[in-house]
Amino acid sequence: MKLVIAIIKPFKLDEVRDALTAIGVHGMTVAEVKGYGRQKGHTEIYRGAEYAVNFLPKVRIEVAIPDGQADRVVETIASAAKTGQIGDGKIFVTDISRAVRIRTGETDNDAL
Amino acid sequence: MTTRASRSGIAIRFGIAAIASFAASPAFAQASKIDPADTAWMIVATAFVLMMTLPGLALFYAGMVRKKNVLATMAQSLVAVGLCSILWFAVAYSLTFSGDGPVIGTFDRIFLKGIGLETAHALAPTIPEILFVMYQMTFAVITVALVAGSVADRMRFSAFVWFAAGWLLLVYVPLAHWVWGGGFLQAAGVLDFAGGTVVHLNAGVAGLVAAYVLGARRGYGSDNLAPYDLSLAVIGTGLLWVGWYGFNGGSALGANSRAVFAIVATHLAACAGALTWMFLEWWTRGKPSVLGMISGAVAGLGTITPASGFVLPWQGLLIGIIAGAVCFWACTKLKQKLGYDDSLDVFGVHGVGGLTGTLLTGVFAAGVLSATPEAPAGLTGLLEGNARQVLIQAYGVVVTIIWSGVLTWGLLKVIDMFAPLRVSQQSEIEGLDISQHGEALQ
Numbered sequence: 001m002k003l004v005i006a007i008i009k010p011f012k013l014d015e016v017r018d019a020l021t022a023i024g025v026h027g028m029t030v031a032e033v034k035g036y037g038r039q040k041g042h043t044e045i046y047r048g049a050e051y052a053v054n055f056l057p058k059v060r061i062e063v064a065i066p067d068g069q070a071d072r073v074v075e076t077i078a079s080a081a082k083t084g085q086i087g088d089g090k091i092f093v094t095d096i097s098r099a100v101r102i103r104t105g106e107t108d109n110d111a112l
Numbered sequence: 113m114t115t116r117a118s119r120s121g122i123a124i125r126f127g128i129a130a131i132a133s134f135a136a137s138p139a140f141a142q143a144s145k146i147d148p149a150d151t152a153w154m155i156v157a158t159a160f161v162l163m164m165t166l167p168g169l170a171l172f173y174a175g176m177v178r179k180k181n182v183l184a185t186m187a188q189s190l191v192a193v194g195l196c197s198i199l200w201f202a203v204a205y206s207l208t209f210s211g212d213g214p215v216i217g218t219f220d221r222i223f224l225k226g227i228g229l230e231t232a233h234a235l236a237p238t239i240p241e242i243l244f245v246m247y248q249m250t251f252a253v254i255t256v257a258l259v260a261g262s263v264a265d266r267m268r269f270s271a272f273v274w275f276a277a278g279w280l281l282l283v284y285v286p287l288a289h290w291v292w293g294g295g296f297l298q299a300a301g302v303l304d305f306a307g308g309t310v311v312h313l314n315a316g317v318a319g320l321v322a323a324y325v326l327g328a329r330r331g332y333g334s335d336n337l338a339p340y341d342l343s344l345a346v347i348g349t350g351l352l353w354v355g356w357y358g359f360n361g362g363s364a365l366g367a368n369s370r371a372v373f374a375i376v377a378t379h380l381a382a383c384a385g386a387l388t389w390m391f392l393e394w395w396t397r398g399k400p401s402v403l404g405m406i407s408g409a410v411a412g413l414g415t416i417t418p419a420s421g422f423v424l425p426w427q428g429l430l431i432g433i434i435a436g437a438v439c440f441w442a443c444t445k446l447k448q449k450l451g452y453d454d455s456l457d458v459f460g461v462h463g464v465g466g467l468t469g470t471l472l473t474g475v476f477a478a479g480v481l482s483a484t485p486e487a488p489a490g491l492t493g494l495l496e497g498n499a500r501q502v503l504i505q506a507y508g509v510v511v512t513i514i515w516s517g518v519l520t521w522g523l524l525k526v527i528d529m530f531a532p533l534r535v536s537q538q539s540e541i542e543g544l545d546i547s548q549h550g551e552a553l554q
Contacts, residue, residue, distance in 0.1 A: 046403055047444060049337070051336040051337065
C-alpha cells in the first residue's frame with residue numbers, strides 16, 4: 001500500500017478531487033497548511049509598513065491506495081494541479097505498513 | 113369630537129402636571145419650546161454617534177490588529193462606552209456644559225440635577241436638555257475609545273480602565289468646556305463645529321503620547337504585525353461613515369438645512385479622502401490597498417469634522433483631498449521618521465486630520481452657513497477676507513496639543529505607579545485576548 005501526499009495550490013483542490021474520483025479513488029484527507037518552497041513568500045504593505053510573508057497557504061491531500069495504483073494517482077494529481085507557474089506544489093509517495101478500517105476491523109488492502 | 117376633546121383633556125392635565133413639577137425647580141426659568149422635528153432628528157443622531165463606537169470603531173480597530181488581540185481591542189471600546197457614559201451623567205456633563213466660566217463648568221447639573229421634561233440647554237434651545245446630555249455623551253465616549261487604538265496590542269486592560277476614566281475627566285471635559293461649553297477658546301472665537309480639536313486632535317495627540325510612554329510593540333519593525341481581518345475594518349469604516357452623518361449633521365443641533373449641508377460636506381470629504389489615499393498609494397506603491405481606501409475615508413471624515421457646518425460642499429471636497437494627502441504622508445513618512453509605534457495610527461489619521469481640519473476651517477469658513485438674523489455676515493474665514501480666523505484656529509490647535517499632550521503624559525505616569533501600563537512580555541506574545549480576558553478566537 002502507498003500513501004500519496006500532495007501539496008497543491010488551494011484553488012486546484014476541486015479539480016484534483018474530480019480527477020481522482022474519475023480514476024476510482026474513493027477517499028482522501030485534506031488539510032489547509034502553510035509553507036514555502038522555491039516560490040518563497042510575498043510582501044504585504046499596510047500603511048507603508050512592509051511585511052515579508054514567508055508561509056503561503058496551500059492544501060495538503062493524503063490518499064491511501066493499493067501498490068499498483070500509485071503511478072496513476074501521482075500522474076493524475078500532477079496533471080490536475082498543474083498551472084505551470086511557480087508554487088504548484090509537490091507530491092510525495094511513501095509505503096504504508098498497515099491499515100485498519102475502524103468500523104469493521106478490516107485490514108490492509110480491504111481497509112482502503 | 114370625543115377623541116379631540118379627550119386628547120386636549122390629556123394635554124391640559126399633562127400641562128398642569130408639568131407646571132406643578134417644574135415650578136419648584138430653578139431650571140423652570142429656562143423652559144422653552146421643544147421642537148418635535150429637531151428632537152426626532154437629534155434622537156436619531158445620538159443613536160448614530162453611539163453606533164460609531166459600538167460596533168463601528170470596535171470593528172474598525174479590531175480588524176487591524178492581530179488575531180490574538182481582536183477581543184481585547186473590542187473590549188477597550190466596550191469599556192469606554194460603559195464607563196464614560198456613566199461618568200458623563202454623574203459629573204462630566206455638568207462640568208462641561210453648565211456654567212460659562214472660562215476654565216471649567218459647575219456642579220449644577222451633577223447627576224442630572226434640575227433637568228426635567230421641559231428644560232433645554234442654551235446651546236440647543238429646541239430639544240430637551242436630557243437629549244443634549246445624551247448626544248454630547250456619545251462624543252465623549254468615542255473620543256476616549258479613539259485613543260485606545262494607539263496602544264492596541266500591549267496595554268493592560270486594568271490600566272486602560274483607569275486611563276479611560278481619568279482621561280475623560282481631566283483632559284476631555286475641560287477642553288470640551290473651553291471650545292463648546294462657554295470657555296476661553298470659545299470666547300476667543302475658535303470654530304470647531306463637531307470636534308476637530310475636542311475629539312480628533314485631542315485623541316490623536318493623546319494617542320501619540322501614549323504610544324511614546326508605552327513604547328513600541330514587541331517585534332515592531334522586524335516581525336509581521338499584519339492585520340488579522342481587514343474585512344472587519346471595512347465594515348467598521350462603513351458604520352463610522354454613516355454614523356458621521358449624525359456626528360457632524362447632529363452638531364447643527366436641529367433638523368435644518370445647516371445639518372444637511374454639514375452631512376454633504378462630510379460625505380464628499382470622506383469620498384475625496386478615500387480616493388486621494390488610494391491614488392497616492394497606487395502611484396507610489398503600485399497597488400491601491402483596501403486599508404488605504406478606508407484610512408483615507410476616515411481621514412477625510414476626521415478632517416471635515418471641525419469645518420462641516422461652516423463650509424460649502426465643494427470646500428468639503430477640497431478638504432477631503434487635502435486630508436487624504438496629508439494623512440497619507442503622516443502615516444507612511446512622518447511615522448517612520450519619528451519612529452513611534454502608534455499601532456492603528458490614531459495620531460496619523462485623527463490627530464493630523466483634526467489639526468488640518470481645524471486650520472482649514474479658518475481658511476474656508478463661509479459666512480452664509482452660520483448667518484443669523486442677529487449676525488447676518490455669519491462666521492467667515494480667510495477666503496472671505498477674515499485672515500485673522502486662521503490665527504484664532506491655530507491658537508485653538510496649540511492649546512489643544514499642549515493640554516492633551518502634557519495631561520495625557522502626566523496621567524499615564526501616575527497610573528503606571530499603581531497599575532502597570534503594559535502587559536508582561538509573555539502576555540504580549542500569548543496575546544491580550546487570552547492574557548487579559550481569558551478568551552480567544554478559534
